[in-house]
Amino acid sequence: MSKGGLLYHFPNREALILGLVERADALGAEYLERLRQDPAGPAVAYLRTSAETTTPFDRTLIALSRLGSDQHPAAVAVLRRAQEAWAEVVREEIGDEAVSRAIVLMGD
Numbered sequence: 001m002s003k004g005g006l007l008y009h010f011p012n013r014e015a016l017i018l019g020l021v022e023r024a025d026a027l028g029a030e031y032l033e034r035l036r037q038d039p040a041g042p043a044v045a046y047l048r049t050s051a052e053t054t055t056p057f058d059r060t061l062i063a064l065s066r067l068g069s070d071q072h073p074a075a076v077a078v079l080r081r082a083q084e085a086w087a088e089v090v091r092e093e094i095g096d097e098a099v100s101r102a103i104v105l106m107g108d
Helices: 003-009 013-037 042-049 056-065 073-094 097-107
Strands: none
Touching: 013 042, 013 056, 013 073, 042 073, 042 097, 056 073, 073 097
């Protein structure tokens, strides 16, 4: 997309960041559902997909994480919500806090 096209849809940096946050929330909900429905179970699915970088969800998270040292509070919050949701889905399956945390850390 050209800079002009980007500015057409997002008149300023704030609007662009908030658009990324909304997209991350929506794609994150879809990702969590895929983890829950995966035949191998959420933990295995999380580890298997943790190295992906080309899905729309991954690209959105990467964009949010690269905002720099002046990160937007909403961007920080959506990244935190995503990490907490992944941990909760794994914890629901595994049941053990320490093992669940280790799985999430391996995926990170």
